[in-house]
Amino acid sequence: MKIKAINGFKDILPDEAVRWQYMEGVARDIFERFGAREIRLPILEKTELFARSIGEATDIVEKEMYTFPDKGITMRPEGTASLLRAFIEHGLHVQQPVQRLYTIGPMFRHERPQKGRLRQFHQMDVEVIGASEPRVDAELIAMGRMLLDELGISASLEINSLGCPECRPGFRRQLVSFLKERRDRLCRDCDRRIDTNPLRVLDCKNPDCRSQVQDAPSILDALCGPCDDHFAHVCRNLEALGVAYSVNRFMVRGLDYYTRTTFEFITGDLGAQAAIGAGGRYDGLIEQLGGPALPGIGFAMGMERIALLMEQQEVARPGPRMDLFVAALGEKAAGHAFPLVHQLRRQGLKVAMDHSGRSLKAQMKQAGRVNAAHTLIIGDNELQQQEAILRNMETREQETVPLQGTVTEQAHSLARRVRDNS
RNA sequence: GUGAGCGUAGCUCAGCUGGUGGUAGCACCGGGUUGUGGCCUCGGAGGUCGUGGGUUCAAGUCCCAUCGCUCACCCCA
Structure with missing residues (x-):
């Protein structure tokens, strides 16, 4: 019996590693053009960190993490929580009012693998901490777009706003009552979602659910004044930078910590895994983790998915060359x-x-x-x-x-x- | 956790209704060129047909089990 890599864990062979090096080189260059500095983080963290940031009751935390229960530690499922932990732990906010940080590395999910979705996967993560101006949102999104452009990858950009603790609960109640009226016309999963995660019904793939949801109340109509104003400015600033986008009021994030702006870079070329990069604002999270009351926004790009697209779209890459x-x-x-x-x-x-x-x-x-x-x-x-x-x-x-x-x-x-x- | 599909050479794959594993392509090694690459040409090496059981005179092929992989669902970082 030959020993093989375990399911969901993949070797990146030399021919492919060339592509990865190229991707990483372009990314670092662009991140640094925007003033971001690298931070290198550990892969293991206290389980509590993810429970407190991602959300105690989410599926991610409940059953989809690589956790050593006896030790109370977990292999990180995402980068933001670790990065913020380090940020808070070392008091980086005293150095300068706004910090731009990036980190590149492996993440882990304990789920059945599928195309573009491994148990060990890699992300390039950028966070801007300490700024809440809509220009910062637009700037960060534009940086993501620049990265994909320079890698030769085409993808569409969708944005949405999830509001804040002031306005989201109201919308949620509104949505739940709308959905409950149509309960019998939704799929079984969505029927369950009404109670577990009602926002998820909005982006169900089932065609029947989709049509039911067309008339659902829009989060964008439910935003409070400041959130509405913020979103309008984000859109306007994206236009100022010439970044094309479409507003998707059905776009939902699975993590509890997102507020206001959320966005995704999407492709149709990866089967069921359409998102190649996604992010959003998380004002309030840092304070929730025991840090200063600073706003933040960030995104992560999925490196496996980008590598697949680079291969499909035959992005030119240098071959090996000896002198x-x-x-x-x-x-x-x-x-x-x-x-x-x-x-x-x-x-x-x-x-x-x-x-x-x-x-x-x-x-x-x-x-x-x-x-x-x-x-x-x-x-x-x-x-x-x-x-x-x-x-x-x-x-x-x-x-x-x-x-x-x-x-x-x-x-x-x-x-x-x-x-x-x- | 659920569903479907697939496991034949290092890789990509033929192998129809069971009848001795393919001169298959790519890659590898060697000859043609006694000291000159890519192209061409000739040759070579490389396999427990995932594994175990069953049916049969006979199983890569049919049946069962098992392991592995893939895609999709749930979830989505």
């Missing part, structure tokens, strides 16, 4: 080449060499496979003449190069030649 492949013919030449290769690497070159003493043909093939820009051929003849053949693999031009002096000197002049030549 030089050293093909030595025979033991004597190999003995000479071995330290030379080491010196070339110290000079900063990416150098490969075969150690199995195979034919030149086989070694040339290998040079092609690692996409080497040049191949240095050293045989007994060359060795005697203190020279070698340098082949440009693209132009197929070859030149004889001297191998004189110490190994370091040889490496030095070779490195210069290879660099000038490419």
Whole structure:
């Protein structure tokens, strides 16, 4: 019985890792253009942290986390709670009034895996803490859009407002009574949802439920003055930045902590998992976690989903590329080449060499496979003449190069030649 | 937790109503080129047909069980 990775946990093989590195590089660059600084966080946290932030009674906390009950600790299901915990713990708010932070790493969910939905998944998470102005919402959303644009990924943007503790409860009551009147025309899941999570009925996939819900009261009509004003400004500021969006009054978030602005980047190319990135405002959460009364907003991008889209949409990515492949013919030449290769690497070159003493043909093939820009051929003849053949693999031009002096000197002049030549 | 589908070479897959596992494609190794890659050509290696049981003269193929994977539902971070 071969040992395999456990279900829902996936290896990212080298060919795919290239895509991930590219994605991460673009993301870091953009996050930093917006002034965000990286924060690295632990993967395990006290279970209580997630219970208090995500919501004690949510399915996530009740049954979908990787928890060690005897230890009272949990593998983080999302980044925001951990980030805020660290923010509060270290009093980062005293450093500057507004903090922009990002973190990239694995998260865990204990659920049946499906397409674009693994038990270990990865997110790129950005949070802006300490600012409640609608411009900040628009700026953050625009940053998400910029990231997807620069990765070459097309997705639509939907936004909504969930109101605040002032106006949401009223809307909730309104909605529940609306739904109860139509209880018999809703699917069984929605019938149950009326009691457990009525807002969820709004984005049920069942066509019957969808049509029933068309006439449901809109959260956007129920917003209090300040929330209504905030949302209007977010929309206006998105327009000022030229970010296209559509308002989806049915969009709901599963976490208890969201307030006001919520948004999702959506694609139709990933089966049932349409959201590739999502976020929202969480004014009040930091205080609830025992920190200062500061507002916050953030979003997370799902890296697996982005990687799948990059693959589907064939986003160009650089292949592997070695500067030089050293093909030595025979033991004597190999003995000479071995330290030379080491010196070339110290000079900063990416150098490969075969150690199995195979034919030149086989070694040339290998040079092609690692996409080497040049191949240095050293045989007994060359060795005697203190020279070698340098082949440009693209132009197929070859030149004889001297191998004189110490190994370091040889490496030095070779490195210069290879660099000038490419 | 629920439902459906699928497990044949490293990967992608043929294999019709049971009758000896495919010159299949990609990848790998070697020859054609006694010292020159990609293209071409010839050859080679590589398999407990997921596992266990059953039916049968005979099972990759049919039946049962089991494990694994995938997609979807619930939920959604």
